[in-house]
Amino acid sequence: MYEKTVMVINRAGIHARPAALLVQTAKDFPCEILLERGDDRINGKSIMGIITLGAAYGSEINIIANGRDEEKAVEALVRLFETKFEEE
Numbered sequence: 001m002y003e004k005t006v007m008v009i010n011r012a013g014i015h016a017r018p019a020a021l022l023v024q025t026a027k028d029f030p031c032e033i034l035l036e037r038g039d040d041r042i043n044g045k046s047i048m049g050i051i052t053l054g055a056a057y058g059s060e061i062n063i064i065a066n067g068r069d070e071e072k073a074v075e076a077l078v079r080l081f082e083t084k085f086e087e088e
Contacts (some may be wrong), residue, residue, distance in 0.1 A: 002071045003064040010084035013056040016047075018085040023047045025076050031067030033077070044077070 003019075008014060021025060026033045026044045033044030042049035044063070055061055061081070065073040 001066045002074050004074050005062045005087050006081040008055050008059045012076045018032045019047050021064050029073035031065045034064040036062040062080040
């Protein structure tokens with residue numbers, strides 16, 4: 001298992017477009033991917049799950065991966081957060 005915590009730094013938070021980018025990226029990896037915010041833990045390959053997290057600007061998200069290529073998967077998702085989902 002590999003995990004990292006990131007902060008939502010894009011002003012609009014996680015809405016449909018960033019959620020879609022997260023899912024598209026997550027689906028490139030065979031491992032299980034979970035996103036965790038507070039007590040909520042959802043499948044990182046589910047667009048509806050990601051949207052229901054309600055991750056606004058400043059929210060902390062824990063990205064957890066388990067399985068083959070887990071480190072690569074987490075790092076790829078972290079890059080999306082760091083680049084503000086290419087929105088700004």
